[in-house]
Amino acid sequence: MGPILIMKTKAAKRWIDRTIITFMAALGVVMLLPFAWLFSMSFRSPAEAYKMPPSFLPPSLDFKNYWAVLTSSIPFLQIYWNSVEVAVLVTLGQLVTCTLAAFAFARLTFPGRDSIFFVMLVGLMFPAQVTIIPIYLGFAQVGLLNRPIGLVLMYLTSSFGVFLVRQFMRSQPKALEEAALMDGAGYLKIFYRISLPQLRPALSALGIITFTQTWNYYFQARVLLEPQRAMTLPIAMDLLRGYLASGNLSVVMAAMSMAVLPVILIFLLAQKLVIEGVTMSGIKN
Amino acid sequence: MQPPTRQTKSDLERVQRRAGYLFILPSFGLYAVFVLAPVILTFVLSFTYYDPMVGSRWVGLENFERFFTGDRSLQIFWNTLCFAIFAVAGNVIVGLLLALALNRAMPSFLLYLFRLAYFLPVIIAAAFVSIVWGYFYGDDLGVINYYLTRLGFAPVHWLTSSRTAMMSIIIMDVWKNAGFFMIIFIAALQGVPKSIMDAAIMDEPSYWRRFFRIILPWISPVVFFAIVYASIGALQVYESIVILTQGGPGDATRSMSIHIVEEAFGSFEIGYGASVSVIMTLIILIITSIQLLASRRWVRY
Numbered sequence: 001m002g003p004i005l006i007m008k009t010k011a012a013k014r015w016i017d018r019t020i021i022t023f024m025a026a027l028g029v030v031m032l033l034p035f036a037w038l039f040s041m042s043f044r045s046p047a048e049a050y051k052m053p054p055s056f057l058p059p060s061l062d063f064k065n066y067w068a069v070l071t072s073s074i075p076f077l078q079i080y081w082n083s084v085e086v087a088v089l090v091t092l093g094q095l096v097t098c099t100l101a102a103f104a105f106a107r108l109t110f111p112g113r114d115s116i117f118f119v120m121l122v123g124l125m126f127p128a129q130v131t132i133i134p135i136y137l138g139f140a141q142v143g144l145l146n147r148p149i150g151l152v153l154m155y156l157t158s159s160f161g162v163f164l165v166r167q168f169m170r171s172q173p174k175a176l177e178e179a180a181l182m183d184g185a186g187y188l189k190i191f192y193r194i195s196l197p198q199l200r201p202a203l204s205a206l207g208i209i210t211f212t213q214t215w216n217y218y219f220q221a222r223v224l225l226e227p228q229r230a231m232t233l234p235i236a237m238d239l240l241r242g243y244l245a246s247g248n249l250s251v252v253m254a255a256m257s258m259a260v261l262p263v264i265l266i267f268l269l270a271q272k273l274v275i276e277g278v279t280m281s282g283i284k285n
Numbered sequence: 286m287q288p289p290t291r292q293t294k295s296d297l298e299r300v301q302r303r304a305g306y307l308f309i310l311p312s313f314g315l316y317a318v319f320v321l322a323p324v325i326l327t328f329v330l331s332f333t334y335y336d337p338m339v340g341s342r343w344v345g346l347e348n349f350e351r352f353f354t355g356d357r358s359l360q361i362f363w364n365t366l367c368f369a370i371f372a373v374a375g376n377v378i379v380g381l382l383l384a385l386a387l388n389r390a391m392p393s394f395l396l397y398l399f400r401l402a403y404f405l406p407v408i409i410a411a412a413f414v415s416i417v418w419g420y421f422y423g424d425d426l427g428v429i430n431y432y433l434t435r436l437g438f439a440p441v442h443w444l445t446s447s448r449t450a451m452m453s454i455i456i457m458d459v460w461k462n463a464g465f466f467m468i469i470f471i472a473a474l475q476g477v478p479k480s481i482m483d484a485a486i487m488d489e490p491s492y493w494r495r496f497f498r499i500i501l502p503w504i505s506p507v508v509f510f511a512i513v514y515a516s517i518g519a520l521q522v523y524e525s526i527v528i529l530t531q532g533g534p535g536d537a538t539r540s541m542s543i544h545i546v547e548e549a550f551g552s553f554e555i556g557y558g559a560s561v562s563v564i565m566t567l568i569i570l571i572i573t574s575i576q577l578l579a580s581r582r583w584v585r586y
Contacts, residue, residue: 020386021395028402031460034417035405037428053435054428101312109298110305116313123320125573127521129542129562131323133330133549138323157315187304216410218524219542223550234412238528241416249420260413267408271397275404275468 038260041253042066049249065254074240075229076255082148082225083233083259087214089152094210095203098161103191105162106169107177117166123159132223139224146230151221155214161206168202169195205277208270212263212278233259324566331563335555348560357536358544358561365541365565368451368458369519375459376515377508380466385496387467388474403464411461415528418457419444422529444530447537454529454538458522466511473507474500506580513576517569541565 036056041049042065043058069076104110105117135154136145144150180190218234225231228239240255267274331348333341352358387399406414421428422443430440443453477500489495501508523542526532532539541561549558 017389017391020389021391024383024386024399025395028399031402031406031464034414034421034460035409037421038417050426052426052431054431097312097315101309104305104308108301108305108308110302113305116309119321120313120316123316125570126320126324126566127517127562127569129521129545130327130566131320132545133555133559133562134323134326135319136550137555153315154319157312159316159320162312187301187308191308212408216408216412218410218412219521219546222524222527223546234410234524237412237416241419252416256413256416260409263408263410264405267401267405271400271404274408275400278404278408278465278468 035260038253038256041250042257044250046248046250063254065248065250066258068248068251069240069255069258072240072243072251074236074243076236076240078229079231079233079236080258082231083215086148086151086217086232087211089149090155090214091207091210093152093156094158094161095207097157098165098206099196099199099203100191101157101162102165102169103195105166107174107195108187117162120159120162124163128220132220136223145224146226148225148230148232150224151217151232154220158210161210164206165199165202168199172198204270204273208266208274209277212266212274215263327559327562330556331560333556335559337553337555341556344556348557349564351557352561352564360536361539361541361544362564364451364537364539365520365522368455368522368538368540369516371452371455372458372462372519372522373512373515375455376462376466377511379459379463380511381470381508383463383467384470384474388471400468403467405464406461407465409461411525412528414461415457415525419529422453445534447534450530450534450538454522454526457525457529458519461525462515462518466515469507469511470504473504477503509579510576513572516572520565520568 033056037054040055040058043060043062044051044055045062045064048059101120105113139145139150144153176194177190180194185193216234217232221232222235225235228236231239237252237256237259240252330341332343332345334344334347335341352362383403387396420426424430424440424442424445427440427443429443434440442449444450481499481503485495485499489498521542522540523546526538526540527543530538532543541564545558545561545565548554548561
């Protein structure tokens with residue numbers, strides 16, 4: 001009786017597993033429908049844009065709509081370049097400033113170290129809303145308003161980045177660094193030659209989070225970048241919609257497809273890193 | 286022997302101190318300029334009436350009074366809290382259900398696909414997906430209403446009725462963010478020791494009773510963290526609303542963030558805008574400190 005009962009419950013359990021997995025697969029497809037619609041729409045001809053039923057697979061691979069975006073009256077390439085510039089510079093900047101600071105907080109002793117670190121951690125609690133007004137007024141005075149480089153300056157460092165790299169560094173052994181110190185190496189050399197190579201996992205996580213986050217900034221960009229030529233992609237999408245939507249939905253979706261492409265590519269190529277990174281940025285406390 | 290050693294030791298300390306300050310200088314300097322100073326200035330501005338021509342004038346608590354007595358601002362305050370409560374509940378509950386469903390043995394390619402499907406919306410900008418959802422929610426040409434009418438239901442005014450607009454935005458928010466909480470909860474569920482799970486299966490044959498009696502208490506610190514984290518994000522809600530409804534119909538979906546931008550940069554009511562952002566920050570600080578206090582208690586427990 002015993003083994004049969006166990007076999008029975010095992011079979012039942014397997015059946016439950018399969019049902020749930022099938023259900024989750026169906027739900028997963030539904031989750032992806034908005035993206036499927038967006039891509040397929042970008043290939044629909046303007047005349048068919050509003051035709052029902054909606055399509056979730058591209059009817060043909062005709063890049064006319066993409067060409068229409070690039071030749072429209074909106075400086076799309078300039079806007080795209082702004083987004084690339086902001087995201088790349090912010091990412092590189094954060095990798096440098098955060099690692100330098102993290103090295104000091106994790107490996108060096110100096111008076112006030114822990115209180116300074118604490119003050120930086122407090123920064124995690126302030127939303128962009130509470131810093132934007134003085135930054136706007138200040139940028140207006142020094143001529144940084146309506147320039148993408150202003151957005152870059154704002155985000156050249158982050159409390160979260162410092163915290164992330166410091167935590168990672170503290171989990172690494174410091175024997176090599178101490179040995180190098182004994183040999184009389186300077187701190188900059190130790191940092192550059194010994195600590196930095198060990199930090200690769202933390203740095204790739206930080207790089208990926210920072211890039212996607214910066215690519216997606218909306219609130220700050222909308223306040224600080226008003227003219228079309230200064231915009232980044234998220235705020236320009238709204239503009240495109242206003243300009244083109246009445247005429248052509250497919251063209252808007254072609255622009256959108258280009259705008260989401262870098263983040264989707266990163267995600268497809270480095271899914272594990274992205275998920276780890278984004279969740280780490282959540283569990284910062 | 287003694288003096289030279291002390292000499293080198295203090296030398297070393299001096300070098301290390303200098304290196305320490307130099308290494309943190311870029312980061313801390315930028316932090317001071319772009320976070321600390323602006324936060325302090327916003328607090329000061331919130332007590333003033335700011336005029337770009339004349340300068341600012343101290344008005345005490347007038348701005349705060351205006352926020353908490355105006356009908357419009359009170360509705361905006363209520364909208365924001367309402368959005369936060371339902372979006373947080375939706376995200377945490379759906380995230381937990383997804384985690385429970387996916388926390389089982391399966392081939393790794395399936396896991397990859399599931400993570401792809403459920404996590405992709407998390408990393409795509411709200412500004413982008415909101416535009417797509419805007420078309421899904423359309424009244425006449427909307428994708429959802431097309432299928433509703435095909436199935437014989439009446440079309441829904443997703444974004445154009447003040448009764449449903451906020452709910453539609455919350456639904457999109459849950460679609461977008463639940464995957465994030467799912468990942469956190471999967472990690473938490475996998476942290477439950479096997480001995481506890483085995484004992485639980487013996488004690489409680491019913492799955493849901495086992496879940497509520499044993500598993501949920503075990504992962505409760507993570508659930509609590511998720512609630513706090515979700516609340517902080519939800520209170521700042523901005524672009525999804527701006528793109529889907531521009532705060533309308535009327536003021537039905539206007540949030541505090543939209544109010545700040547409109548007042549401070551649209552009407553140039555700098556002082557008042559600052560006070561609204563201070564109120565938002567204070568709510569966030571309170572929620573965060575509750576979490577800090579509670580997590581300390583949990584650790585002791």
